[in-house]
Amino acid sequence: MRRAAHLTRRRLAATLAVLGLGLALSVVGATLVGPAPASLARALAPGGAAGPDGIIIFRTRLPRVLLGAVVGASLATAGTALQGVLRNPLACPHVLGISGGAALAGVLAILAGASVASLAIPAAAFGGALGALALVWFGARAGGRTTPHAILLVGVVFNTFAAAMIMLVEALATYTQVRGVLFWIMGSLSTQSYGLVAAVAALALAGLGWLVRHAHDVNLLGVGDEDAYELGVDVEAVRRAVFVAASILVAAAVSVSGMIGFVGLIVPHLLRLLLGPDHRLLLPASFVGGATFLVWCDALARTALGAAEVPVGVVTALAGAPFFLVLLRRSLRRAAA
Amino acid sequence: MRGWRLAAAAAAVALAGCGEPPPTAPAAVRRVVSLAPSCTEIVWALGAGDRLVGVCAHCDHPPAVASLPRVGGYLAPSAEAVIGARPDVVFAVPSPGNHDAVRAVEAAGIRVVVVEEHTLDEVWAGMRAIAAALGLAAEGERLVARVQAELEAVRRRVAGRPVRRALLVVGHAPLVAAGPGTLQDELLRIAGGENVAAVTGALWPRLAVEMVVATAPDVIVDAAMGGERGDASVFASLTTVPAVRNGRIVPIAGGAFYRAGPRVGEAAAQLAAALHPETAPAAGAR
Amino acid sequence: MTARLVAGGVTFGWGARLVLRDVALALAPGELVGVIGPNGSGKTTLVRLLAGVLRPAAGTVRLDGRPLAAWPRRELARRIAVVSQDPTVTFPFTALETVLMGRAPHLPALAFPRAADLARARAAMARVDVADLEARPLDRLSGGERQRVFLARALAQEPAVLLLDEPTTHLDLRHQAGIYDVVADLCRREGVASLSVLHDLNLAAMYCDRLVLLAGGRIAAEGPPAAVLERARLAAAYGADVHVGVNDLTGGPLVLPRPRPG
Numbered sequence: 001m002r003r004a005a006h007l008t009r010r011r012l013a014a015t016l017a018v019l020g021l022g023l024a025l026s027v028v029g030a031t032l033v034g035p036a037p038a039s040l041a042r043a044l045a046p047g048g049a050a051g052p053d054g055i056i057i058f059r060t061r062l063p064r065v066l067l068g069a070v071v072g073a074s075l076a077t078a079g080t081a082l083q084g085v086l087r088n089p090l091a092c093p094h095v096l097g098i099s100g101g102a103a104l105a106g107v108l109a110i111l112a113g114a115s116v117a118s119l120a121i122p123a124a125a126f127g128g129a130l131g132a133l134a135l136v137w138f139g140a141r142a143g144g145r146t147t148p149h150a151i152l153l154v155g156v157v158f159n160t161f162a163a164a165m166i167m168l169v170e171a172l173a174t175y176t177q178v179r180g181v182l183f184w185i186m187g188s189l190s191t192q193s194y195g196l197v198a199a200v201a202a203l204a205l206a207g208l209g210w211l212v213r214h215a216h217d218v219n220l221l222g223v224g225d226e227d228a229y230e231l232g233v234d235v236e237a238v239r240r241a242v243f244v245a246a247s248i249l250v251a252a253a254v255s256v257s258g259m260i261g262f263v264g265l266i267v268p269h270l271l272r273l274l275l276g277p278d279h280r281l282l283l284p285a286s287f288v289g290g291a292t293f294l295v296w297c298d299a300l301a302r303t304a305l306g307a308a309e310v311p312v313g314v315v316t317a318l319a320g321a322p323f324f325l326v327l328l329r330r331s332l333r334r335a336a337a
Numbered sequence: 338m339r340g341w342r343l344a345a346a347a348a349a350v351a352l353a354g355c356g357e358p359p360p361t362a363p364a365a366v367r368r369v370v371s372l373a374p375s376c377t378e379i380v381w382a383l384g385a386g387d388r389l390v391g392v393c394a395h396c397d398h399p400p401a402v403a404s405l406p407r408v409g410g411y412l413a414p415s416a417e418a419v420i421g422a423r424p425d426v427v428f429a430v431p432s433p434g435n436h437d438a439v440r441a442v443e444a445a446g447i448r449v450v451v452v453e454e455h456t457l458d459e460v461w462a463g464m465r466a467i468a469a470a471l472g473l474a475a476e477g478e479r480l481v482a483r484v485q486a487e488l489e490a491v492r493r494r495v496a497g498r499p500v501r502r503a504l505l506v507v508g509h510a511p512l513v514a515a516g517p518g519t520l521q522d523e524l525l526r527i528a529g530g531e532n533v534a535a536v537t538g539a540l541w542p543r544l545a546v547e548m549v550v551a552t553a554p555d556v557i558v559d560a561a562m563g564g565e566r567g568d569a570s571v572f573a574s575l576t577t578v579p580a581v582r583n584g585r586i587v588p589i590a591g592g593a594f595y596r597a598g599p600r601v602g603e604a605a606a607q608l609a610a611a612l613h614p615e616t617a618p619a620a621g622a623r
Numbered sequence: 624m625t626a627r628l629v630a631g632g633v634t635f636g637w638g639a640r641l642v643l644r645d646v647a648l649a650l651a652p653g654e655l656v657g658v659i660g661p662n663g664s665g666k667t668t669l670v671r672l673l674a675g676v677l678r679p680a681a682g683t684v685r686l687d688g689r690p691l692a693a694w695p696r697r698e699l700a701r702r703i704a705v706v707s708q709d710p711t712v713t714f715p716f717t718a719l720e721t722v723l724m725g726r727a728p729h730l731p732a733l734a735f736p737r738a739a740d741l742a743r744a745r746a747a748m749a750r751v752d753v754a755d756l757e758a759r760p761l762d763r764l765s766g767g768e769r770q771r772v773f774l775a776r777a778l779a780q781e782p783a784v785l786l787l788d789e790p791t792t793h794l795d796l797r798h799q800a801g802i803y804d805v806v807a808d809l810c811r812r813e814g815v816a817s818l819s820v821l822h823d824l825n826l827a828a829m830y831c832d833r834l835v836l837l838a839g840g841r842i843a844a845e846g847p848p849a850a851v852l853e854r855a856r857l858a859a860a861y862g863a864d865v866h867v868g869v870n871d872l873t874g875g876p877l878v879l880p881r882p883r884p885g
Contacts, residue, residue, distance in 0.1 A: 005719040005758040009735055036551030052550050052577045059574045060547040087713045171413070179508055179562075188511050190546060192574055216734040220724055224711035226676050231780070232700030232728040277714035280733055307534075308542035311511075334762075 007278045015281060019288040023069065026292045030065045030299040031057060035307050059192055066197045067256070068189045068298040068312075069291035072263055074204045074253040076290020077283060078246040079264030080271075081211050084218040084279050085242040086148040089272075092265040093250040096155030100162030101132025102254040103185070107169050110180035122255040129251030132158060137243060145236060147225070151243070186311035187258035189298050196256060203252040208287050210245040214238050215279040222277065260294070260313045262320030267293050269327055366425045366471055372414050372435060375454055375598035376428035377402055379467050382599040383476045391422040398592060398600075409438070416441035426470050430454055430597075454597030457523055461485075463597070480599060487602025488527055491609045494616045495529030501612040503530040504554040504580070509565045512544045520597050521560075521604075528608035530556070546571065555579045557586045558611050560594045587611035626651045627816045628703070628784050632682030633672055635665075642668045643840045645682070650784060650816040655807055657831035658820045659851075661861050664837040666820045667708065670788045673818065674705045686784070700728035704782035706774050706790050715760035718772045722748055725779030747778035750805055752798070766793035774802060778809070785809065787819040791826070799823075803830040824878040828852055828870065836860055852876040 004011060032040060038056040048054045075093055082091045093099055105128020106121050114120035136158050140150035170181050191197070217238045220228040225235050253260070267290045268282070275281055294312070297319060301312040370391040371377040377396040380389060386401065391408040408422060409415035416438040419427060427449045429439055443449050450470050452463030461481050468477020503525060505515035514534040515521040519541070522532050533552035534542055549557075549572065557580040559569060569586045572578070580586055589607050593600035609616060626649035633646045643665045650656060650673075658666050671677045673684055675691035683690045686702060704725070716724075725747070726740045736744070748754045751771040761769060770793050777785060785806065791799045807830055809815040821827045827834055828848040836844040836851050838860035844851045857865045863880060870877040 003758075005717050006723055006736070007720070034547055035545055036547040038547070038551075050576065052553070055575055055577055056547040056550045060545070060550065084714075087711065089713075179513075180510075183510060190511060192546065192571070213732060216727065216732065219716070219720075220727060222711075222714045222716070223721070223724070224707075226671070227705075227707060227710050229676055229696070230674055230700060230703070230705045230707075231724060232697040234696055272714070277716055278720065280735075302545050307537035307544070307548060308539045309545050311543070 003276050007276070007281055012281050012284075015275060016284055016288065019285055019292070023288050023292045023295075026295045027065055027069060030068075030295045031061050033299050034061055034302050035309070063191050063194055063197055064189050064298065065295055066194075067191050067200065068294045070197060070200045070204050071189065071253040071257045071260065072267075072294025072297075073287045073291040074200070074207065074249040075260065075263040076267035076286040076293065077204070077208055077211065078249040078253075079290075080268040080279070080282050080286040081218065081242050081246040081249075082264075083268055084277075084282075085221055085239050085246075086152060087222060087224075088148065088152060089269065090265075091152065092261075093246070093253075094259060094261055094264065095159060096151070097132050097136050097158030097162060098129050098155075098247045098250045099254045099259055100159040100166075101135070102126065102129035102251055103259055104128055104162045104165050104169075105131070106255065106258075107166055107181050111169060111173060111177055125255030126251045129247060129254060132162070133244065133247040133251075137240070146239060148239075183258055185259060185313075187260035187313035189257050189260075189294075189312055191256070200252050200256055204249060204287070207245045207249040207252075208284065211242060211283050212280070214242055215283050218242060218279045218283075219277070258313070260316055262316040262324070263290055263294055263297075266316075266320045266323055269324070273327075368422065368424045369471070370408060370419050370422055370424040370427045371396065371429075372408070372419070372427060372439075373430035373432070373454075374398065375430060375463075375596045376452065376467065378596060378598035378600065379464050379480070380428065380471070382480050383464075383468055383471060383473050385471050385473060388471070390424060391419060398596070410434075414438045416445075420445045420447065426450060428452065428467055428470070455518070455520060457488075457520065457601070460520070460597050460601060464599075484599055484602045488605055491602070491605045492527055495609050495613050498529050498613050498616065500529055500531050501555045502533050502553070503556045503558055503608075503612055504533050504549060504552065505558050505560060507541065507560055507562075509561050509568065509571045512546060512549070512571065513541055514544055515560075516540050516542045520601070521594065524601060524605045525558075525608055525612075528605050528612055530608065530612045546575070550575050550578055553578050555583075555585060556612050557581075558608060559586055559588045585611075628673060628684070628686055628818075630673060630682070630684045633669075633679045633684060634681040635668060635672055635677060635679050641840055643672070643679075646837075646840075646842055648673075648818075648835065648842075650818055652783070652814040652816045653810050654832045655810045655817045655819065655830060656833045656835060657827040657848075658818060658835045658837060659822075659824060659827055660837035660843075664860075665840045666837055667788055669837065670705065670707075670786050670818070670820060674703055674786055675699055676705075697728050700780065702782055703784045703786065704777035704780040706770075706777045706785075706787045708788045708792065710769075710773055712761045712769070715762045717758050717760055718748070718753055718764065718768075718775075719744065719757040721761060721772050722775045722779050725776035728780060743781070744775075744779045747775040748772070750778060751775045752801065767795060767798060770794060771798065771802070774805070778805075783815060785815050785817045787817070789820050789822060791821075791823070799826065806830070824852060824857075825870065828875045828878070829873055849876055852878055 036056055038053045040057060042048050043054040043057045049058055078093045083089050102125040106125035109121045109124035136151065136155050137146060139154040140146045170178055173181060217233045220231050220233050229235050268286055271282060271285050271289050275285055297315040298312045301310045301315045304310055367388055368390045369380060369388045371380055371389060372393050374396045377392050378398055380386060381399055389405055392402055392405045393414055394407045394410045396402050408418035413434045419442050424447060427442055427447055429435060429449055429451050431451060439449055450466055452466055453459040454463060464481050465477045468474050505521055505525060507513045507515055516537055516539050517532060517535045525532055533554045557572060567588055572581050572586060575581050593604040628650040630646060630648040633643060634641065635643045658669060660666055672679055686694060722744045723736050726736055726744060727734050751774050753768060753771045753775060756764065756768060770790060774790060791802055794802065803826060806817055810817050831848060834848050834851040835842055843860050844856050852867055854865055854867050866879045866881045868877045
């Protein structure tokens with residue numbers, strides 16, 4: 001696809017406006033679909049908010065759609081940032097062990113008897129994610145530097161470890177506790193709390209803001225650590241700042257919704273193909289694009305099987321895997337040419 | 338004519354010889370291992386609790402079994418532990434994880450009696466099979482008759498009452514209900530209820546919360562376990578649902594509700610009390 | 624003219640192995656210094672030390688009198704530009720986007736270019752003959768085109784010191800000389816102080832004001848090309864016999880490898 005030679009403020013604003021419109025329409029559209037019949041007209045009528053249509057739309061669907069939006073935004077933005085700063089288009093939030101740490105902490109909280117309704121599990125998961133981040137960062141550090149190569153290796157090792165621990169916990173858990181564990185593995189956006197959505201949104205926007213500040217430095221990192229250094233970038237500081245911001249985004253998403261895969265891998269790729277690799281555009285675009293993607297995946301998860309629903313992680317994987325294979329083959333063919 | 342009778346006799350002898358290994362003489366069945374909580378309860382209800390030499394980790398009823406040696410979990414029993422207990426017979430229910438263990442035990446020459454537990458008919462068949470294996474056929478019939486009588490009593494109690502629409506909740510996050518085709522659904526119908534999750538057609542459907550609003554059950558039977566027990570916050574804002582509006586979210590202790598054994602009568606009675614509270618016998622009577 | 628970039632007593636090694644020993648060098652504005660020597664003599668390491676990417680184990684490198692370590696990164700990037708040998712290309716930025724990266728040290732955080740920045744970038748691209756490749760992604764460029772784009776990026780940085788590490792490896796005949804024409808022009812007209820690592824001794828002889836011969840991590844010789852490109856010296860440094868003749872075009876030395884007899 002032929003695109004402009006460089007990024008201008010105008011192109012940035014125009015692209016984000018179009019994507020934003022798409023997200024707004026998606027949120028409205030997704031709120032209107034679901035296994036139960038509900039009429040927006042009746043819900044908006046005076047007194048309608050207390051009736052079944054109002055409750056379905058405003059108490060069960062809209063919070064869930066909005067949570068899907070902020071979780072998708074967080075995961076996609078984190079994926080883009082990590083791919084950029086690690087110079088690896090295959091990096092994704094889950095492969096680096098951050099979400100593994102969150103899931104493990106959440107599982108341990110469930111086993112310790114934490115109630116699902118309380119904030120204990122999301123808080124534990126958040127802590128677990130940050131713990132994993134610290135372990136991976138310092139594990140990869142050598143000679144005062146943390147190279148992308150080292151981060152990827154240590155991250156993969158840690159993620160495998162976390163997955164193994166979760167399986168061990170599953171084996172030791174009682175029958176009733178295993179259910180809670182499965183929730184983490186499959187992911188769920190089901191919520192009725194606008195407060196929760198607002199909390200995640202605040203973290204997501206803060207993370208996006210922090211990342212966008214370093215967006216051009218991430219561009220420069222793409223040419224290599226030394227070249228970036230020679231162009232005036234404090235490579236260590238930028239990599240650390242981006243890694244921390246991305247981890248906070250992943251932590252916020254995983255601690256409230258479990259492990260939803262592929263969003264952090266596919267959305268950055270697709271948008272990079274369409275919009276180019278400039279992170280000043282790609283980061284905010286991933287935010288909006290990731291939100292839209294997950295909103296639609298969850299809408300599909302809610303409606304595909306009629307009255308019973310499918311875990312949203314299954315839909316993102318089913319949408320994601322073949323798509324990713326196509327992308328991979330395209331780039332392999334290009335490399336071979 | 339004579340050839341036909343000879344052939345039939347030969348066939349009968351052949352059939353008698355193949356299939357299951359000949360049952361051990363009833364008096365010789367002294368050591369019993371149970372790989373499922375329901376089987377443990379049935380063995381105990383038959384009065385043969387003293388023959389149990391090993392039970393699965395989840396077996397917790399009656400309280401006396403707490404002191405029995407464990408042979409692994411319901412999902413993953415330990416073939417070694419089972420064989421090591423030198424049982425004369427092993428009772429098991431098919432579970433996602435125990436096929437290999439069961440096969441290993443059979444390969445060691447130990448008889449395994451597998452019972453199903455999806456429907457009441459299977460429960461009766463299971464009780465009879467276990468009783469037969471223990472040489473307690475008469476006790477088996479008495480047990481079946483007793484439990485059937487309990488269910489009949491529940492039927493009589495709710496007869497003539499309007500059928501109550503109910504949702505049988507098994508978990509809150511994600512929201513999972515007992516669907517049509519489960520034993521719990523059968524018990525619900527005996528207790529005078531209609532399962533609103535029937536519309537999904539799935540055994541254990543995962544439901545979007547909005548489906549609770551759409552199906553508007555009169556009663557929500559909350560059989561969630563573990564950390565979710567007693568916490569009905571997921572339904573709190575669904576004020577148009579009759580069950581929520583009228584405060585008819587009834588928690589049910591998990592034990593009897595999930596065991597396809599002698600306590601199904603008790604489970605049905607609990608359901609009846611939840612659905613039709615006005616028919617519950619006075620406290621103390623049973 | 625006082626030297627802009629001065630290295631004194633610089634020693635550097637990886638672990639116990641020393642790569643450079645006690646190297647001293649001075650780069651004055653307007654001069655083009657060539658660094659030659661066999662593989663493994665420490666030429667690339669020297670460039671990285673002069674750029675401030677590596678820190679010497681002993682000795683200092685100073686820019687305008689201040690040690691490199693004392694300069695803030697961005698300030699340094701406004702004055703020193705480097706064209707490295709084989710830059711990583713992970714993401715398909717366009718040629719223009721790549722050259723615009725050279726303006727980053729002069730721009731605030733999000734680095735949106737102003738009209739003047741765009742003009743400078745385009746001028747730099749025209750100077751190295753990649754102007755028509757503006758919108759082409761880097762992964763669609765040939766090795767030589769890419770090398771020229773990275774040189775344009777260094778030019779767009781408007782540096783006072785330009786360091787080049789074998790900038791002509793992928794370039795064809797036409798462009799090899801062209802690059803050094805540009806660099807020489809920069810030195811004479813804009814007073815840039817340049818240092819380039821070269822493999823081609825004759826190109827070095829033609830364009831460089833001064834040559835530095837590195838061998839075994841030490842400076843084996845330093846001076847005008849005619850003085851450094853001398854048979855015995857080169858034989859000692861490269862371990863190969865050479866013939867040094869006269870370059871008809873320039874009157875300077877012409878170095879040829881001497882085939883073994885028989």
